[in-house]
Amino acid sequence: MFLLRLLLISLVLVPPARWAADTVPGYAVASAHPLATRAGLDLLAQGGNAFDAAIAVAATLAVVEPQGSGLGGGGFWLLHRQSDGRDIMLDGRERAPLAARRDLYATAAQSIDGALAAAIPGLPAVLVQLARDYGKLPLAASLAPAIHHARAGFPVGARYVKALTDRLTALDASPAARAIFHPGTTLPLPGDVLIQIDLAQTLERLAAEGFAGFYGGETARKLVRGVRAAGGIWQMEDLTAYRVVERQPLRGHYRGLAITTVAPPSAGGVGLIEMLNILSAYDLTGVPLPARRHLVVEAMRRAYHDREQYLGDPDFVGIPLLRLLSPNYAAGLRSTLRLDRVTPSDGFSQTTGPEPDGANTSHYSILDSAGNRVAATLSINYGFGSGFVAPGTGVLLNDEMDDFATRPGTPNVYGLIGGEPNAIAAGKRMLSSMTPTFVESADATAIMGTPGGSRIVTMLLLAVLDFADGHGPASWVGLPRFHHQYLPDVIEYEPGSLSDPDLRDLQQRGHRLKPLAAAYGDFHAILWNRKSRTLEAASDPRGEGLALVQIKPPAQ
Ligand code: DON
Numbered sequence: 001m002f003l004l005r006l007l008l009i010s011l012v013l014v015p016p017a018r019w020a021a022d023t024v025p026g027y028a029v030a031s032a033h034p035l036a037t038r039a040g041l042d043l044l045a046q047g048g049n050a051f052d053a054a055i056a057v058a059a060t061l062a063v064v065e066p067q068g069s070g071l072g073g074g075g076f077w078l079l080h081r082q083s084d085g086r087d088i089m090l091d092g093r094e095r096a097p098l099a100a101r102r103d104l105y106a107t108a109a110q111s112i113d114g115a116l117a118a119a120i121p122g123l124p125a126v127l128v129q130l131a132r133d134y135g136k137l138p139l140a141a142s143l144a145p146a147i148h149h150a151r152a153g154f155p156v157g158a159r160y161v162k163a164l165t166d167r168l169t170a171l172d173a174s175p176a177a178r179a180i181f182h183p184g185t186t187l188p189l190p191g192d193v194l195i196q197i198d199l200a201q202t203l204e205r206l207a208a209e210g211f212a213g214f215y216g217g218e219t220a221r222k223l224v225r226g227v228r229a230a231g232g233i234w235q236m237e238d239l240t241a242y243r244v245v246e247r248q249p250l251r252g253h254y255r256g257l258a259i260t261t262v263a264p265p266s267a268g269g270v271g272l273i274e275m276l277n278i279l280s281a282y283d284l285t286g287v288p289l290p291a292r293r294h295l296v297v298e299a300m301r302r303a304y305h306d307r308e309q310y311l312g313d314p315d316f317v318g319i320p321l322l323r324l325l326s327p328n329y330a331a332g333l334r335s336t337l338r339l340d341r342v343t344p345s346d347g348f349s350q351t352t353g354p355e356p357d358g359a360n361t362s363h364y365s366i367l368d369s370a371g372n373r374v375a376a377t378l379s380i381n382y383g384f385g386s387g388f389v390a391p392g393t394g395v396l397l398n399d400e401m402d403d404f405a406t407r408p409g410t411p412n413v414y415g416l417i418g419g420e421p422n423a424i425a426a427g428k429r430m431l432s433s434m435t436p437t438f439v440e441s442a443d444a445t446a447i448m449g450t451p452g453g454s455r456i457v458t459m460l461l462l463a464v465l466d467f468a469d470g471h472g473p474a475s476w477v478g479l480p481r482f483h484h485q486y487l488p489d490v491i492e493y494e495p496g497s498l499s500d501p502d503l504r505d506l507q508q509r510g511h512r513l514k515p516l517a518a519a520y521g522d523f524h525a526i527l528w529n530r531k532s533r534t535l536e537a538a539s540d541p542r543g544e545g546l547a548l549v550q551i552k553p554p555a556q
Contacts, residue, residue, distance in 0.1 A: 023369075024367060024368070024369045024370070024371050024528055024535065025369075025533060025534070025535050025551055025552065026369055026535055026549060026550045026551040026552045027041070027044045027050075027366075027367055027368045027369045027549075027550050027552075028365075028366070028367045028526045028528075028535055028536075028537040028547070028548065028549040028550070029041050029044070029053060029057065029364065029365070029366050029537070029547070029548055030364060030365045030366075030473075030524035030525060030526055030537045030538065030539050030545065030546070030547035030548075031057050031061065031362070031363075031364035031365075031524055031539075031545055031546065031547075032061065032065055032068060032362045032363070032364065032451075032522050032524065032539075032543055032544070032545040033060070033061060033064045033065045033544065033545060033546070034544075034545070034546040035060055035064045035145075035149055035154060036056075036057045036060040036061045036064060036065070036364065037057070037364075037545070037546040037547065037548055038145075038546075038548075039053075039056040039057060039059075039060040039145035039146070039149075040053035040054070040056050040057040040060075040364070040366055041053070041548055041550060042056070042145060043055075043056045043137065043141070043142060043145075044368055044369075044550070045550070046137070046141070047136065047137070048135065048136055048137045048141070048142065049134075049135060049136050049368050049370060049372050050079075050366045050367065050368040050370075050372035050373060050374045051079065051130045051131075051134035051135040051136075051372065051374065052130075052131070052135040052136055052137045052141070052142045053142075053366050053368065053374070054077065054079075054130055054364075054366055054374040054376060055127045055130050055131055055135065055139065055142035055143065056142045056143070056144075056145050056146070057364045057366065057376075058075075058123065058126075058127060058364075058376065058378060059071075059127060059142070059143050059145070059146035059203065060145050060146045060149060061362050061364070061378070062123070062146060062199075062203075063146045063149045063150045063154070063196060063199060063203075064149055064154050065160070065362055066160075066181070066196075066384065066396055067159070067160055067163035067164065067167070067360060067383045067384045068163075068360050068361055068362040068378075068379070068380070068383075068451065069123070069361060069362040069378040069379055069380055070123065070380055070385070070395065070396055071121060071123055071124050071199075071202065071203070071206075071214070071395045072118070072121050072123075072380055072385060072395040072396050072397040072398050073094065073121055073122075073123050073378060073379050073380035073381070073385060073398040073400065074092045074093045074094040074119075074121055074122030074123050074126075074378065074379065074398070074400065075092055075093070075122070075123060075126070075376060075377055075378030075379055075434060076089060076090070076091060076092065076093065076262045076266055076376065076377055076378075076432070076434050076436055077089070077090040077092065077126055077130070077374060077375075077376040077436070078090075078249060078260065078261070078262060078373075078374070078375040078376070078436040078437065078438065079134065079372075079373070079374055080260075080371075080372060080373040080374075080438060081134065081372055082370050082371035082372050083370075087249045087260050087438070088246055088249070089246065089247040089248065089249045089262050089263055090126050090129060090130070090244055090245075090246060091122075091244060091245040091246070091247050091265065091429070092122035092123055092125060092126035092244050092378075093122055093265050093266075093400075093429040093430070093432060094119035094120055094121055094122050094398055094400045094429070094430070095119055095120045095122070095238075095242060095427050095428065095429055096119055096120075096401065096404070096424055096425065096426060096427060096428050096429075096430070097119065097120060097232075097233050097234050097235070097238045097426070098235060098237060098238055098241070098426045098427055099233040099235065099426065100233065100401075100424050100425070100426050100428075101424065101425075101426070102423045102424045102425065104116070104233075104401070104406070104424055105401075105406045105407065108406075108407075108410070111399065111401045111402040111404075111406045111412075112170075112382060112386070112399050112402050112413060113169070113170040113173065113386060113387055113388075113399070114170065114173060114174070114230060114231065114232075114386055114387065114388050115174075115226070115227045115228075115230035115231055115232030115234075115386065115388045115390075115397065116230075116231050116232050116233065116401075117385075117386040117388075117397075117398075117399035117401050117402060118227065118232060118234070118385070118386050118388060118397035118398055118399065118400075118401065119398060119400045119401050119430065120234070120238045120239065120242050121214075121242070121395075121397070121398065122242065122244060123378060124206055124211075124214040124215070125211060125214075125215065125242055125243070125244045126244050127139065127142075127143070127206070128206070128210045128211045129244050131210075132210075139206070139207055139210060140207040140208070143203055143206065143207040144207075146203055147200050147203045147204060147207065150195070150196040150197070150199045150200035150203060150394070151195070151196075151197065151200045152195070153193040153194055153195035153196075154193065154194060155190070155191045155192065155193055155194075156188055156190060156191070156192055156193075156194050157190055157544050158190045158544070159543070159544050160188075160190075160194075161187065161188060161189065161190055163360065163383040163384060164181060164182065164187065164188065164383075164384065165187060166383055167382070167383045167384040167387055168182065168187075169387075170384065170386065170387025170388075171384055171387040173387065173388075174230070174387055174388045174389050175391070176198075176226070176389040176390065176391040176392070176393075176394075177384075177387055177388060177389040177396065180194075180196060180198070180199075180389060180394065181194075181384070196394050197394070198392055198393055198394030198395075199393075199394030199395065200394070201394070202214070202219055202393050202394055202395055205217065205218065205219055206219075214239075215239040215240055215242055216239070216240060219393060219395075220236060220239045220240070221236075222390050222391065222392045222393050223239065223390045223393055223395070223397075224236055224238075224239070225390070226388075226389075226390025226391050226392070226393065227388075227390055227397070230388060232388075241427075245315075247262075247263045248263060249261060249262060249263060249269070250262065250263050250269040250270065250273060250321075250325065251273075252272070252273030252276055252277065252325065253276075253280075254276040254277075254279070254280050254464060254468060255280055255283075255468055256441060256442065256468075257439050257440065257441055257464065257467065257468055258439070258440045258441075259272065259273060259276065259437065259438075259439055259464065260437065260438040260439075260440075261273065261435060261436070261437040261438070261460075262434070262435060262436060262437075263314070263321075264311055264312070264313065264314045264319055264321075264431070265311075265312070265313045265314065265429040265430065265431055265432055266431075266432045266433070266434055266435060267307045267311045267431050267432065267433060267457070268432065268433050268434055268435025268456055268457045268460065269435060269437070270303075270306070270307070270311060270319075270321070270324050270325065271303040271304065271306075271307055271433075271435075271457040272303075272435055272437065272457055272460050272461060272464070273325050274299075274302070274303040274306060274324060274325070274329075274330060274333075275296075275299040275300060275302075275303045275457075275458075275461050276461070276464060277325070277326075277327050277329075277330030278298075278299040278302060278303075278330045278333055278334050278337075279295060279296065279299050279465070280327070280330070281331070281334060282295055284296075284465060284468070284469075285468070285469050289499075289502060290501065290502050290505030290506065291339065291505075293482070293498070293502055293505075293506060294339070294342075294505075294506060294509050294511070295337070295339075296461070296462075296465070297482070297484045297491055297506075297511065298337045298342075298343060299337075299461075300458050300461070300483070300484040300485065300486075301343065301345055301484050301485075301486050301489075302333045302336075302337075302486075303457070304454075304484070304485040304486035304487075305345065305486040306324060307416075307431075307486075308416075308417060308418065308419045308486065308487075309419055309421075310324065310419075310421060311419075311421055311422065311431055312419075312420075312421030312422040312423075312428075312431055313422075313428045313429040313430070313431070315428075315429070316425055316428045316429075317421040319421070340509060341509055341510050342509055342510035342511050344489055344510070345486045345487050345489040346489075360379070360380070360381065360382055360383045360384075360451060360453075361377065361378070361379040361380075361381070361434070361451030361452070361453070362377070362378055362379070362451055362522070363375075363376065363377045363378075363434075363436065363449035363450050363451055363522065363523070363524050364376055364449075364524055365436075365447035365448060365449065365524050365525055365526045365537070366447070366526070367445075367447060367526050367528055367535070369552055373438060373445070373447050374447070375436035375437060375438060375447045375448060375449050376436055376449070377434035377435065377436045377449045377450070377451065377456070378434075379398070379400065379432075379434060379451070380396060380397070380398035380399070380400070381398050381399045381400045381402060381403065381413075382399050382402070382413060384396055385397055385398040385399050385400075386398060386399035387399075400430055401424070401430065403422075403430035403431060403432060404418065404422055404423065404424045404428075404430040404431070405417070405418025405419060405420070405422040405423055405424075406418075406424065411487075413453070414433070414453035414454035414455075415454060415485065415487075415488060416433075416454050416485065417487055418431065433452075433453060433454050433455075433456040433457055434449070434451075434456060435449060435456050435457050435460045436448075436449040437449060437460055437464075439464055439467055441467070443529055443530055443531035443532070444527055444528060444529040444530065444531070445527070445528045445530075446467060446473070446525060446526065446527045446528075447525065447526045447527075448460065448463055448473075448476065448523065448524070448525040448526075449523070449524065449525075450521045450522055450523040450524070450540065451521065451522050452520050452521040452522070454483075454485050455481070455483045455485075455492075455520055455521065456521075458481070458482075458483045458484070458485075459481060459483075459521050459523060462476075462479050462481060462482075463476040463479065463523065463525070466479055472527050472536050472538075473525040473526065473527050473536050473537060473538035473547075474536070474538045476523060476525050476538070477523040477524070477525055477538045477539060477540040477541065478538075478540070478541050480493075480494055480496065480497030480498070481493070481494045481497055481519075481520065481521060482494070482497055482498060489512060490511075490512045490513065490514045491506065491511050491512070491513050491514065492514045492516050493513065493514070493515060493516060494516055494518075494519045494520065495515065495516065495517075495518070495519065498513075519542045520542070521540060521542060522539075522540045522542060522543035522545060523539075523540040524537075524538075524539050524540065524545055524547060525537065525538055525547075526547070535549050535551070536549065537549050
């Protein structure tokens, strides 16, 4: 009922439009904030392509959804360039500072709150690279909407206020953060206007000077000085040495669907393909729901186990990728699966951290009328990142260092217990769950993704299975969600997402179940159907996002 009500209120599903065969009938943007979606659409209307729009959306989210992502963070951008048919992964993941060592953190809080928790940002470098190598418009044009919203201000929403309330202690410990986000003695209310002059100036330096406007000069000096004064370990060299890495995306197949997704240092793509490979031997569409849930959970358990064993930064550790992605390997995992009983994950403690609710991190999807595509998931990790702003920059720094296995055997904020391949090292990228993905059937192309910490990958799995069942974006974003991540050995589920008979059946098979207090995720998806010549986009009813489709008038 809860989901249905939200669906009616905030789902934006654009009715199909007619167009000529094999051309995109228009363009579409779906993101976590209406101002970011409109910024992307405006760039496309001005003649920019999907990559220009991707800059506008990311930069605008940095201003209007500061709790989720921003210049102080990083992420993964999955691109499809129509002109040469190439798929490219831009790895703008943060790196550990060069002075970082594996035992950097004595306590859990140190990798979550304050300047020591911050890794070197990648997002500004991605924006520069997108403009230089992929876009059609100058960087300054694509950054203009974000600069406008930072200077003129915008009314904050309920999600912002909730995230702020949750992270008040960390924000109040940073005088520059406090001055921006929590001035005075009372909390902001939804509708209050947030103005960010320092951030506007930092964006202007980026627009004017590109890479050197953030990773050098005044911004870099203020960042390093601010971080060090607050107990952090950044040096100028950390910033000047930062590079985006262009990687080959991963490919997989599931019952007639082709999956293009992100490679390590995201664990998401490997996990998604592994789960789909395990499940591909069953005709799930015909399997009764309770048994289907059991199979899906057992696939989740096995993929998350491998994540812990094998995955880390591919530039630092050897990953048996070919094996993990091979259908034969999945067949081996499938042979350990019992249809009637759980396969318990034993051995580790079963502690969880605070629950991610999807208000942190951000995903957006873009399709332009030439057929270029962007799926991007970006993050400063926890709500408002580390809560730390270097004075004079307006940039909230991330606490992505907590995505490393900071202390062996101890779960991070998403309850993930990392393994040796994900230990901290100087200049290393921390493992991620972010999974921006393209899915193609014979007739249609989908662009999808979501925030949600460790639950991101299982949300993608449920959406791909729903696509395989013949459903579209409106269904994917609203799907009731459940999740298993090997440890803790428990199925977590959203309120109302599993029926009583489902719950009883799963218990009889030996599963432990944990109802969550709140819904999670903020899924944004686009579907272009070449056969029916339709374009659809949808934003998660759980969030405050907006999906818009613009249909171009047919040429005479
Ligand atoms: O990279 C990761 O996996 C995390 N930093 C993502 C965090 C996240 O999605 C929080 N969302 N609620």
